[in-house]
Amino acid sequence: xxxxxxxxxxxxxxxxxxxxxxxxxxxxxxxxxxxxxxxxxxxxxxxxxxxxxxxxxxxxxxxxxxxxxxxxxxxxxxxxxxxxxxxxxxxxxxxxxxxxxxxxxxxxxxxxxxxxxxxxxxxxxxxxxxxxxxxxxxxxxxxxxxxx
Amino acid sequence: xxxxxxxxxxxxxxxxxxxxxxxxxxxxxxxxxxxxxxxxxxxxxxxxxxxxxxxxxxxxxxxxxxxxxxxxxxxxxxxxxxxxxxxxxxxxxxxxxxxxxxxxxxxxxxxxxxxxxxxxxxxxxxxxxxxxxxxxxxxxxxxxxxxxxxxxx
Numbered sequence: 368x369x370x371x372x373x374x375x376x377x378x379x380x381x382x383x384x385x386x387x388x389x390x391x392x393x394x395x396x397x398x399x400x401x402x403x404x405x406x407x408x409x410x411x412x413x414x415x416x417x418x419x420x421x422x423x424x425x426x427x428x429x430x431x432x433x434x435x436x437x438x439x440x441x442x443x444x445x446x447x448x449x450x451x452x453x454x455x456x457x458x459x460x461x462x463x464x465x466x467x468x469x470x471x472x473x474x475x476x477x478x479x480x481x482x483x484x485x486x487x488x489x490x491x492x493x494x495x496x497x498x499x500x501x502x503x504x505x506x507x508x509x510x511x512x513x514x515x
Numbered sequence: 516x517x518x519x520x521x522x523x524x525x526x527x528x529x530x531x532x533x534x535x536x537x538x539x540x541x542x543x544x545x546x547x548x549x550x551x552x553x554x555x556x557x558x559x560x561x562x563x564x565x566x567x568x569x570x571x572x573x574x575x576x577x578x579x580x581x582x583x584x585x586x587x588x589x590x591x592x593x594x595x596x597x598x599x600x601x602x603x604x605x606x607x608x609x610x611x612x613x614x615x616x617x618x619x620x621x622x623x624x625x626x627x628x629x630x631x632x633x634x635x636x637x638x639x640x641x642x643x644x645x646x647x648x649x650x651x652x653x654x655x656x657x658x659x660x661x662x663x664x665x666x667x668x
Contacts, residue, residue, distance in 0.1 A: 372558045373530070406565040409554040413518045417550040 371486035382512030395492025426474030427489030473502030517624035540630035571613030572627030582613030612636030
């Protein structure tokens with residue numbers, strides 16, 4: 368698996384949609400991007416808010432650009448961590464990347480066997496919650512489907 | 516109304532057709548208000564095609580006419596002169612390749628295709644919609660905005 372193809376992207380989307388519908392219980396948007404950050408496939412489920420497609424794409428773009436889940440980046444920007452972590456440095460990241468940087472949890476990079484980032488998946492539309500109900504778990508379901 | 520299931524099926528038809536033709540393209544489906552429902556980019560298609568396909572579909576859905584026809588607003592004789600340069604939502608485009616999807620006299624969504632040359636995209640869109648919906652739903656009501664009269668008085 369060197370490259371994320373449309374076929375693999377659709378497989379990821381399928382699994383993530385199933386998770387969002389059956390387990391999280393919220394309609395949402397899911398996007399898969401390749402290693403250049405370009406969209407391969409986006410789906411907006413029926414009933415999801417209209418703006419979620421853009422946010423899902425941005426989350427996936429950020430995950431691939433920083434090679435890390437956006438959940439980790441969101442910790443930097445949390446004002447409660449100010450001065451403790453590197454929060455006081457990372458606040459300047461808000462609005463960078465021509466406004467495409469989006470450190471809301473929900474984007475996860477996809478890696479191949481040699482730990483190279485080959486793409487990312489992003490989800491938006493599930494209200495932040497606990498346990499299985501969050502954007503991150505929907506994205507995780509998509510990534511898991513890739514390695515099955 | 517456009518829903519994800521229908522959009523997926525249209526995209527499946529389109530991607531299959533494009534792969535048969537060896538056409539590297541992106542296909543976008545939007546709903547009746549121009550919001551993206553689904554977008555697929557075929558492996559190897561150029562990077563900007565994804566955004567351009569979406570722009571074409573947005574233009575077709577919101578103007579209720581093929582995206583190339585928006586360019587007629589560049590004519591000062593047409594009411595609505597200047598719409599073609601109003602950059603709403605930073606998505607307006609006059610490149611051919613976006614077609615609205617009509618059903619029972621209403622626009623339920625739009626399709627946008629972007630590949631190497633825009634001129635190939637319009638027949639491709641039409642073929643995809645014909646395959647999916649059958650002939651009668653693709654045909655849009657033929658009505659021009661004004662009767663154009665060229666030439667001097």
